Amino acid sequence: MTEGSDEVLTRVEGGVGLITLNRPKAINSLNQPMVDALRAVLTAWAGDDAVRAVVLRGAGERGLCAGGDVVAVYHSARKDGVEARRFWRDEYLMNAQIGRFAKPYVALMDGIVMGGGVGVSAHANTRVVTDTSKVAMPEVGIGFIPDVGGVFLLSRAPGGLGLHAALTGAPFSGADAIAMGFADHCVPHGDLEAFTRAVVDDGPDRALARHAVEPAPSELAAQRDWIDECYDGDNAQDILAALRGHRAAAAREAADLIATRSPVAVSVTLAAVRRAAKLETLEDVLVQDYRVSSASLRSHDLVEGIRAQLIDKDRNPKWSPATLAEVSAAEVDAYFAPVDDDLSF
Numbered sequence: 001m002t003e004g005s006d007e008v009l010t011r012v013e014g015g016v017g018l019i020t021l022n023r024p025k026a027i028n029s030l031n032q033p034m035v036d037a038l039r040a041v042l043t044a045w046a047g048d049d050a051v052r053a054v055v056l057r058g059a060g061e062r063g064l065c066a067g068g069d070v071v072a073v074y075h076s077a078r079k080d081g082v083e084a085r086r087f088w089r090d091e092y093l094m095n096a097q098i099g100r101f102a103k104p105y106v107a108l109m110d111g112i113v114m115g116g117g118v119g120v121s122a123h124a125n126t127r128v129v130t131d132t133s134k135v136a137m138p139e140v141g142i143g144f145i146p147d148v149g150g151v152f153l154l155s156r157a158p159g160g161l162g163l164h165a166a167l168t169g170a171p172f173s174g175a176d177a178i179a180m181g182f183a184d185h186c187v188p189h190g191d192l193e194a195f196t197r198a199v200v201d202d203g204p205d206r207a208l209a210r211h212a213v214e215p216a217p218s219e220l221a222a223q224r225d226w227i228d229e230c231y232d233g234d235n236a237q238d239i240l241a242a243l244r245g246h247r248a249a250a251a252r253e254a255a256d257l258i259a260t261r262s263p264v265a266v267s268v269t270l271a272a273v274r275r276a277a278k279l280e281t282l283e284d285v286l287v288q289d290y291r292v293s294s295a296s297l298r299s300h301d302l303v304e305g306i307r308a309q310l311i312d313k314d315r316n317p318k319w320s321p322a323t324l325a326e327v328s329a330a331e332v333d334a335y336f337a338p339v340d341d342d343l344s345f
Contacts, residue, residue, distance in 0.1 A: 008037035009059075014200040017045045017054040021120075024060025030116045031069045032083070035090045038120070042097050053104040055199055056120060057192075063112025063134065065120060070142060074306040081297040088147065088293045089343065091116065092286040095149045096345055099123035099282045104204045109133050109174070109183055110192060119148025122182045123282060126204055129174030129215070130189040135182060138169035142309055143262035143301025143317070145269050145292050145335070152285040155277040157181055159224050160231030166269050167231075167239065168257045172220055179218035186215040226251045236267050237324045262301040262319050267327040268292065268335045275336065283345040288336065290343045295335040 009020040019041065021028035045051040058064035068091065076084035098105060098120060107121035109129045114136045121127060122135075129135070137146040137154065146154065146166055154162030157180040165172055165180070177183040187195050191211050198207035220227070226248040233239040236258075243255035258266060272292055276285045296302045300320045308317035321327050 005033045005037045007031070007034050008041070010037075010041050012045075012051055015050060015052045016200045017041070017051045018196075018200075019054065019056045020059050021057070021065055022059045024058075024062065026069070027062045027066035027112050028058040028060070028064060028117070029066050029069050030091065030120070031072060032087050032090070035087065035094055039090065039094045039097060042094070042101065046101060046103070051103070053106065053199065053204055054101070055106045055108065055196055056124070057108040057196070058110070058117075061111070063117070064107070064109055065114070065117030066112050067115030067117055067138075070144075070306050071310055074303060074311060077297050077303050081294075084297055085294055085341075088290060089341070091119065091148060092290055092343060095119045095123055096283050096286055099149070101125065106199060106204050108192060108196070109135065109177065110189060114138055114171070115146075115150075116148055118150050118153075118182065122153055122177075123149055126185070126208075127177075127183040128185045128187050128195075128208075128212075129177050129183040130187055130192065131174065131216075132189045133174030133177060133183075134171045135174070135177045136169060136171040137166055138171070140167065140169045140258075140261040140265040140269055141305065143265050143299065143303075143305030143319070144296055145265055145272055147289040147293050149282050149286050149289065151269075151272045151276040151289070152279070152282050153180070153182055155273045155285075158221070159228040161220055161224070161227060163231040163239075163270065163273055164220070164227050164254065166273050167236070167261070167266055168254050169261060170254075170257060173216070173218070175215040175218045176220045178215050179221040185212045187211045188213060223248070223250060230254075235324075236263075236270050236327075239270070240324065262305055262317070263321055263324045264299065264301055264319070264327050264331065265305075267324060267332050271332050271336070283343075287343045291337060291339050292335045294339050295337070
């Protein structure tokens with residue numbers, strides 16, 4: 001354990017630091033004490049010669065991490081936003097810390113890996129998915145914008161795959177995650193315990209040589225023809241129209257999904273991914289994330305989206321603006337304005 005938290009369990013065995021996210025009832029969703037604990041232990045282990053590698057995993061059977069504690073964000077946004085901004089600031093600093101962690105950092109991206117779960121795993125130098133992995137950046141469904149450096153990865157995915165994942169918020173498989181640059185290796189779910197043991201006994205390279213398998217073909221990569229064509233539009237309206245008009249049934253299904261999402265969140269997400277493509281480093285993108293997330297706290301749709309999905313659970317958000325056509329360029333640009341406490345690295 002670290003920092004007195006029983007929600008992040010840590011121990012060192014055979015020179016390997018083992019981290020277990022331990023909120024299984026919440027699919028290990030991250031809260032402020034967990035982020036604080038992770039930052040502290042990673043700082044300690046980075047400078048500890050007795051620790052030669054790190055393994056991150058999630059407790060329970062459902063997944064590594066379902067994201068951040070958005071109910072806490074909801075209550076903070078309705079108050080003054082201070083706690084939410086503190087959480088995001090510390091979380092993004094942790095994401096950068098993971099991205100530049102010099103020792104092998106093996107992230108077991110098993111089961112559900114969404115939002116903040118991507119942030120603690122997909123910036124690692126050794127990313128392992130399984131046949132049960134269900135990865136997503138689903139923020140547009142709650143009126144939010146992909147954060148935790150996710151748009152750094154989305155913007156660098158082949159063709160239009162990143163925009164498809166970002167604008168629909170739909171989950172993708174472990175094989176898709178490898179094809180998109182979110183992961184590196186596939187280990188069967190049933191072999192994870194033996195794989196972890198092998199990392200401790202023999203190191204990550206030998207463990208991967210013994211347990212990694214060829215991933216299944218990526219279903220998303222196989223659909224690059226319509227994805228690349230449709231997501232090449234200048235704006236979100238053009239993309240939606242291209243999807244609706246395409247002969248591929250999957251394209252029309254994507255259009256139906258995007259149409260249920262927050263129009264302003266979809267529009268800002270499109271801009272965020274395209275801006276991230278021009279930024280050089282993960283840290284640069286995290287600075288953008290902090291600005292965008294801070295602006296989201298002032299929006300109608302973040303509070304309304306969380307209310308509809310997780311508070312009242314009526315699944316019927318009333319977005320404002322209600323359509324993509326009503327979202328102005330100035331409204332989108334405002335999300336990217338610098339803030340007084342910009343992140344610095």
